[in-house]
Amino acid sequence: MTRFFVPGDAAAVSVGADEVAAALTGQPGVEVVRTGSRGMLWLEPLVEVATADGRVGFANVTPGQVGALLADAASVYSRQPIASAGPAPEAGHPAYLGPLDEHPWMTRQARLTTARLGVIDPADPDDYARHGGWIGLRRALGMAPEAVVEEVVASGLRGRGGAGFPAGVKWRTVAGGPGPLKFVTINADEGDSGTFADRMLMEGDPFALIEGMAITAWAVGASEGYVFIRSEYPHAIATMRRAIETARTGGWLGPDVLGSGLAFDVEVRVGAGAYICGEETSMLSTIEGRRGEVRAKPPIPALSGLFGRPTVVNNVLTVAAVPSILADGPEAYAAHGVDRSRGTQVFQLAGNVARGGLVEVDFGITLRDLVEGFGGGTRSGRPVRAVQVGGPLGAYVPADRLDVPLAYEAMADAGFMLGHGGVVVFDDTVDMGRMARFAMEFCAKESCGKCTPCRIGSQRGVETIDRLVAGGTESDRRANLALLQDLCTTMERGSLCAMGGLTPMPVRSALTYFPEDFGLSADGEPR
Amino acid sequence: MVEMTRADAVREIAAGYAAQRGPLLPVLHAVQDRFGAIERGDLVAVADVLNLSIADVHGVMTFFHDFRAAPPPTHVVAICRGEACQSVGAERLMADVRADLQEASDVEVHEVFCLGNCALGPSGTVDGRLFGHLTASRVGASLPGRSS
Numbered sequence: 001m002t003r004f005f006v007p008g009d010a011a012a013v014s015v016g017a018d019e020v021a022a023a024l025t026g027q028p029g030v031e032v033v034r035t036g037s038r039g040m041l042w043l044e045p046l047v048e049v050a051t052a053d054g055r056v057g058f059a060n061v062t063p064g065q066v067g068a069l070l071a072d073a074a075s076v077y078s079r080q081p082i083a084s085a086g087p088a089p090e091a092g093h094p095a096y097l098g099p100l101d102e103h104p105w106m107t108r109q110a111r112l113t114t115a116r117l118g119v120i121d122p123a124d125p126d127d128y129a130r131h132g133g134w135i136g137l138r139r140a141l142g143m144a145p146e147a148v149v150e151e152v153v154a155s156g157l158r159g160r161g162g163a164g165f166p167a168g169v170k171w172r173t174v175a176g177g178p179g180p181l182k183f184v185t186i187n188a189d190e191g192d193s194g195t196f197a198d199r200m201l202m203e204g205d206p207f208a209l210i211e212g213m214a215i216t217a218w219a220v221g222a223s224e225g226y227v228f229i230r231s232e233y234p235h236a237i238a239t240m241r242r243a244i245e246t247a248r249t250g251g252w253l254g255p256d257v258l259g260s261g262l263a264f265d266v267e268v269r270v271g272a273g274a275y276i277c278g279e280e281t282s283m284l285s286t287i288e289g290r291r292g293e294v295r296a297k298p299p300i301p302a303l304s305g306l307f308g309r310p311t312v313v314n315n316v317l318t319v320a321a322v323p324s325i326l327a328d329g330p331e332a333y334a335a336h337g338v339d340r341s342r343g344t345q346v347f348q349l350a351g352n353v354a355r356g357g358l359v360e361v362d363f364g365i366t367l368r369d370l371v372e373g374f375g376g377g378t379r380s381g382r383p384v385r386a387v388q389v390g391g392p393l394g395a396y397v398p399a400d401r402l403d404v405p406l407a408y409e410a411m412a413d414a415g416f417m418l419g420h421g422g423v424v425v426f427d428d429t430v431d432m433g434r435m436a437r438f439a440m441e442f443c444a445k446e447s448c449g450k451c452t453p454c455r456i457g458s459q460r461g462v463e464t465i466d467r468l469v470a471g472g473t474e475s476d477r478r479a480n481l482a483l484l485q486d487l488c489t490t491m492e493r494g495s496l497c498a499m500g501g502l503t504p505m506p507v508r509s510a511l512t513y514f515p516e517d518f519g520l521s522a523d524g525e526p527r
Numbered sequence: 528m529v530e531m532t533r534a535d536a537v538r539e540i541a542a543g544y545a546a547q548r549g550p551l552l553p554v555l556h557a558v559q560d561r562f563g564a565i566e567r568g569d570l571v572a573v574a575d576v577l578n579l580s581i582a583d584v585h586g587v588m589t590f591f592h593d594f595r596a597a598p599p600p601t602h603v604v605a606i607c608r609g610e611a612c613q614s615v616g617a618e619r620l621m622a623d624v625r626a627d628l629q630e631a632s633d634v635e636v637h638e639v640f641c642l643g644n645c646a647l648g649p650s651g652t653v654d655g656r657l658f659g660h661l662t663a664s665r666v667g668a669s670l671p672g673r674s675s
Binding site (some may be wrong): 011013014015041042044102190191192193196197199224231232233234251269270271272273274275286287288289290291292293307348349350351352353356357379380388392393422424425426427430434438445446448 | 548549550551552553554555556583586587590591592593596607608609610611612613614615639640641642643644645646647648655657658659660
């Protein structure tokens with residue numbers, strides 16, 4: 001039997017991976033394994049074939065190419081020349097990529113959290129174990145909970161959801177919180193446009209999240225866990241639910257995790273199409289069965305979170321990084337990165353980019369290297385004009401500022417935001433006045449309505465940008481510009497959460513770097 | 528056998544989740560999965576079983592975009608308008624799809640903000656199935672009985 005690995009990841013499926021898998025299934029001598037995706041999304045459906053010399057890949061496979069794929073796989077097996085090797089594959093043949101582990105796009109990455117993505121069968125806990133799974137949990141369960149917390153502190157791991165709060169410090173607070181009932185909640189409400197790493201991890205390596213949650217529970221003394229996944233992610237929901245069931249059966253979850261005495265179980269909760277639920281207090285309200293309105297802090301969720309109990313709220317990637325930290329030691333993790341941004345960041349290259357996908361590298365890589373080196377510039381072939389980093393609430397970085405290093409402090413110092421590591425590329429056809437308007441429109445549609453600057457301010461923002469762009473007399477435009485800047489300040493300072501507080505960031509960056517798109521002169525004055 | 532009324536069925540669904548912590552969202556999802564919508568009578572039944580006020584249940588239901596008071600038409604098309612999809616022509620796609628389907632009473636077209644397929648945009652779903660590199664003609668071809 002020859003093993004073919006076909007991604008079951010939603011992105012791969014969106015361009016035909018299921019059809020390729022169906023065409024392969026039932027071919028004589030063929031075994032099909034559905035994996036996650038390696039993250040080379042521009043090559044999907046990317047099919048790998050197991051050979052004696054390791055796995056080799058074929059790009060953009062269509063169902064009609066399955067016959068040619070089988071012939072090429074046989075050539076690889078017998079070490080014969082491959083019809084589709086070289087820059088121009090023969091007609092009807094998929095492009096041959098060779099071993100993906102040796103592909104320059106992969107060898108330049110530091111895959112710690114995403115090492116198993118696209119490699120293992122996400123339904124098989126033994127496959128997970130063969131690739132380094134469950135080692136961190138076993139080691140953690142042999143340690144005192146406080147020691148586990150301190151290892152995470154020492155690793156320098158910071159929350160990957162966007163705020164970048166040190167994970168170990170948060171855990172310490174929860175561990176010291178009152179009462180016997182504590183929760184571990186995972187924020188998988190990945191609603192930012194340009195981000196998909198949480199989804200890919202849950203679909204491709206769900207046991208890593210489960211293992212990380214169990215370690216977290218041991219460290220802070222929690223007994224119940226929730227993974228809150230947005231409803232737009234049906235594949236991730238199904239994969240996580242199946243993996244949780246499997247983990248229960250295997251003793252990795254349940255009343256006595258791996259015989260350690262730890263009682264911990266996990267449940268998936270599904271969102272219902274509200275972006276704001278990615279805000280932690282909104283997410284907690286939603287799990288509780290209430291409107292997803294933001295709560296004022298304090299009290300912080302670490303002390304009074306879900307149902308008023310001490311609660312860990314961490315992003316998928318934060319907790320999925322924990323097993324390798326426990327397995328390999330905090331020093332190994334902290335050896336990656338720069339300054340106070342330790343470890344790796346899972347970047348997501350998206351939008352108008354030639355080679356989009358998932359790039360896990362040390363903090364400190366420049367935006368230019370990511371967009372041009374990994375991404376290969378725009379998909380359209382036109383010049384890059386702007387890159388939005390950090391989701392809909394992140395700044396638009398102009399093409400002449402791409403040398404900024406991607407780390408929490410360096411980005412903040414430059415007036416930008418790293419966020420969840422989403423990188424959305426725009427070519428020179430983008431109208432930044434429209435994008436600024438969209439930022440306000442999005443906020444108006446998705447605001448939870450709790451606080452006035454966000455609820456009303458965003459609507460007034462749409463209207464003010466419309467008037468500004470429409471023109472009028474110079475004094476009209478001066479007045480509208482002043483009003484828009486005032487409105488941004490009010491939203492920044494007066495909003496309860498990051499939604500209203502950061503919506504001005506894309507707007508202001510568009511005004512600062514692309515004033516001509518608002519009918520303003522280069523110094524931001526009406527002209 | 529007495530046939531179960533809708534209210535009875537909703538009560539049974541709600542009762543199945545009542546022992547969970549924070550059961551309301553899972554219950555609303557389950558009711559909508561079963562009936563395609565959450566109608567006024569469903570709210571009353573859910574509120575009664577979970578010992579909540581009708582206003583509370585109504586407030587939660589109307590907060591979230593996914594929940595609907597009336598069932599959808601036969602086909603639902605969702606086009607992503609997130610920034611990443613806009614960078615590769617989502618607004619144009621949305622306009623084209625709306626123009627193509629404006630006469631189609633059995634198709635609902637709505638916007639969605641991000642389907643997590645941001646490297647392969649424009650993205651959208653047709654009857655729940657996710658498509659990357661979506662075009663208006665692909666939307667048409669994916670709707671049974673239409674070839675436009």
